[in-house]
Amino acid sequence: MITSIASVPLPVDETLEIKKNRFVPEDGGNGRRISIVTGIHGDELEGQLVCYEVARKIRENPQKLLGTVDLYPALNPLGIDSITRGIPGFDLDMNRIFPGVPDGAMTEYLATRIVKDLVGSDLCLDIHASNIYLTELPQIRINELHKETLVPLAKEANVDFVWVHGANTVLESTLAHSMNSLGVPTLVAEMGVGMRLTPEYAKQLTDGIFRLMQRLHIWEKEEIQVKEPIISENPDEICYMNAPVSGLFLKKKKHGVIVEKGEEIGAILNPYTGEIMESITAPSKGLLFTIREYPVVDEGSLLARILKREVEA
Amino acid sequence: MEKELIYKIPSIYRDDFRIHGYRFGSGEKTLCIIGSMRGNEYQQIYTCSQLVKTLKKLEQEGKLCEEKEVLVIPSLNPCSMNIEKRFWPTDNTDINRMFPGYTLGETTQRIAAGVFEKISAYKNGIQFPSFYMPGKFCPHVRMMKTGYENVEKARQFGLPYIVLKVPKPYDTTTLNYNWQVWETDAFSLYGTSTEQLDEESAQEIIRCILRFMEGNGILKEEVTTPLESKVFSDREMVSVRPHKSGIYKSMVSVQERVIKGQLLAYILDACEGEIIEELRAPVDGVVFFEHDKPLVYANTAVIKLLP
Numbered sequence: 001m002i003t004s005i006a007s008v009p010l011p012v013d014e015t016l017e018i019k020k021n022r023f024v025p026e027d028g029g030n031g032r033r034i035s036i037v038t039g040i041h042g043d044e045l046e047g048q049l050v051c052y053e054v055a056r057k058i059r060e061n062p063q064k065l066l067g068t069v070d071l072y073p074a075l076n077p078l079g080i081d082s083i084t085r086g087i088p089g090f091d092l093d094m095n096r097i098f099p100g101v102p103d104g105a106m107t108e109y110l111a112t113r114i115v116k117d118l119v120g121s122d123l124c125l126d127i128h129a130s131n132i133y134l135t136e137l138p139q140i141r142i143n144e145l146h147k148e149t150l151v152p153l154a155k156e157a158n159v160d161f162v163w164v165h166g167a168n169t170v171l172e173s174t175l176a177h178s179m180n181s182l183g184v185p186t187l188v189a190e191m192g193v194g195m196r197l198t199p200e201y202a203k204q205l206t207d208g209i210f211r212l213m214q215r216l217h218i219w220e221k222e223e224i225q226v227k228e229p230i231i232s233e234n235p236d237e238i239c240y241m242n243a244p245v246s247g248l249f250l251k252k253k254k255h256g257v258i259v260e261k262g263e264e265i266g267a268i269l270n271p272y273t274g275e276i277m278e279s280i281t282a283p284s285k286g287l288l289f290t291i292r293e294y295p296v297v298d299e300g301s302l303l304a305r306i307l308k309r310e311v312e313a
Numbered sequence: 314m315e316k317e318l319i320y321k322i323p324s325i326y327r328d329d330f331r332i333h334g335y336r337f338g339s340g341e342k343t344l345c346i347i348g349s350m351r352g353n354e355y356q357q358i359y360t361c362s363q364l365v366k367t368l369k370k371l372e373q374e375g376k377l378c379e380e381k382e383v384l385v386i387p388s389l390n391p392c393s394m395n396i397e398k399r400f401w402p403t404d405n406t407d408i409n410r411m412f413p414g415y416t417l418g419e420t421t422q423r424i425a426a427g428v429f430e431k432i433s434a435y436k437n438g439i440q441f442p443s444f445y446m447p448g449k450f451c452p453h454v455r456m457m458k459t460g461y462e463n464v465e466k467a468r469q470f471g472l473p474y475i476v477l478k479v480p481k482p483y484d485t486t487t488l489n490y491n492w493q494v495w496e497t498d499a500f501s502l503y504g505t506s507t508e509q510l511d512e513e514s515a516q517e518i519i520r521c522i523l524r525f526m527e528g529n530g531i532l533k534e535e536v537t538t539p540l541e542s543k544v545f546s547d548r549e550m551v552s553v554r555p556h557k558s559g560i561y562k563s564m565v566s567v568q569e570r571v572i573k574g575q576l577l578a579y580i581l582d583a584c585e586g587e588i589i590e591e592l593r594a595p596v597d598g599v600v601f602f603e604h605d606k607p608l609v610y611a612n613t614a615v616i617k618l619l620p
Contacts, residue, residue, distance in 0.1 A: 013584055088609070104612065106610040172482045173482065173483065246326075299420060
């Protein structure tokens with residue numbers, strides 16, 4: 001059943017509503033609950049296809065549903081509808097306002113309503129799609145403060161990579177940090193690229209979601225194979241590659257491959273002169289899990305991230 | 314005065330990104346002043362440009378102390394202002410959330426690092442920021458309450474108010490916060506406006522800076538008169554919020570003194586024109602901040618009163 005979890009009248013003849021679709025078995029189920037949220041950033045769409053796939057599978061196999069599944073495809077509906085990353089009209093990143101303030105501005109009020117509605121979930125999954133600049137291998141990102149609870153869950157999410165990163169002050173205002181602090185285990189999935197859909201990644205994460213639902217006794221047992229992810233907890237293993245000059249970046253490697261030290265990942269080109277301004281080579285052997293998708297770069301723009309470890313692609 | 318290049322990034326599609334500064338005097342690094350950091354901070358760059366003009370004249374008249382160095386940087390972000398965009402053109406990041414910066418990081422982190430290297434050694438730092446919500450302010454000095462804040466020195470500006478703000482996690486990456494951590498006495502000066510030019514406010518801010526320069530021995534002779542400031546915490550302000558969205562019609566102005574129950578603003582139905590809400594003052598006080606957009610969303614703090 002589709003219901004509104006937050007509603008705010010806009011100035012001119014329109015109401016902003018954040019909606020969810022709740023799936024429960026006919027008998028009400030066992031009370032266990034998973035919440036799948038996405039669309040905090042209006043330019044990240046990969047989670048839309050995941051929501052569709054999850055809803056489709058439940059509709060086709062209603063007898064297998066044992067608990068509650070709440071789907072929230074659009075936490076920032078105005079952003080999705082206007083191809084805007086943040087909240088339109090506020091120029092504000094919605095994932096920097098949690099847990100919100102009940103009597104605060106509209107954005108802060110919406111944040112509190114979202115948090116309130118998610119409380120009580122046995123697991124929350126927040127699906128992101130990097131941004132319009134970078135393509136990411138399917139991965140779960142975990143703040144080290146919550147790794148004991150979250151890493152075992154992330155291992156079943158059918159992602160390639162689990163990145164446990166250090167606590168950062170800015171991350172305190174994310175939805176995931178707020179929910180984990182309130183005792184709702186919340187995983188953040190990053191995969192694909194902004195403004196596009198990657199159907200194979202949607203299928204991959206959907207399988208992971210149903211595996212997690214089995215673990216939580218929300219879905220009947222069925223054979224679902226999941227990948228064993230590479231887990232990184234050491235920040236020194238992650239190598240960031242930034243553009244040394246401004247220009248046009250042409251990637252030469254696809255994300256998800258193993259690169260050798262010195263191997264060319266891409267090049268920064270000058271379209272005026274036909275010259276290669278810089279060849280971008282891997283500083284170390286490892287897994288290329290992030291690669292620049294948007295070609296125009298400024299000096300400093302992130303081009304790639306490599307996990308410096310002997311792993312199989 | 315010497316014009317000098319503070320930071321540069323070569324660009325391929327448009328002119329190079331350049332930050333220029335104007336240096337007065339030499340010797341002890343006494344004062345650094347930063348104008349606009351975002352592309353819509355027109356009043357901030359205007360005030361800074363008028364300050365450069367004023368200091369140039371004072372220097373020519375021999376009224377600036379030559380042993381004290383003053384650096385003025387009118388804009389840290391000309392390339393956003395030239396295309397009327399608030400944040401960084403390609404990735405929409407905010408330079409004032411990147412301090413102290415990182416020389417090997419992303420573009421705006423590099424800009425912050427490059428600039429901070431040139432400005433972190435000054436004894437005093439002044440910045441002309443803007444608020445994240447659109448509106449007009451009572452002119453004031455704002456300081457982060459880090460334990461390093463120098464309130465007594467802030468009184469030297471002679472602005473009517475000094476606001477002490479308890480920093481939130483995201484404030485720790487602002488210039489003001491990092492200046493304080495690096496032992497610069499840092500002050501954020503708010504005039505009335507951001508996107509509209511206000512001549513009176515610009516001149517008031519310049520007078521305040523000259524007053525501060527007198528207090529710190531940068532001006533050889535007195536050119537202004539001292540004024541008293543009221544110090545308060547941002548938590549003392551009382552917010553007035555509408556319950557409904559619509560057209561916002563104000564009935565008061567910033568700096569106006571209002572009494573409890575006084576009508577402050579109407580919210581009108583945007584299609585039918587009827588008054589759907591009246592906002593009244595919950596306390597006696599001064600209008601310290603006022604929303605200045607035609608439309609308003611429900612629950613926005615449209616007015617902040619200082620009791």
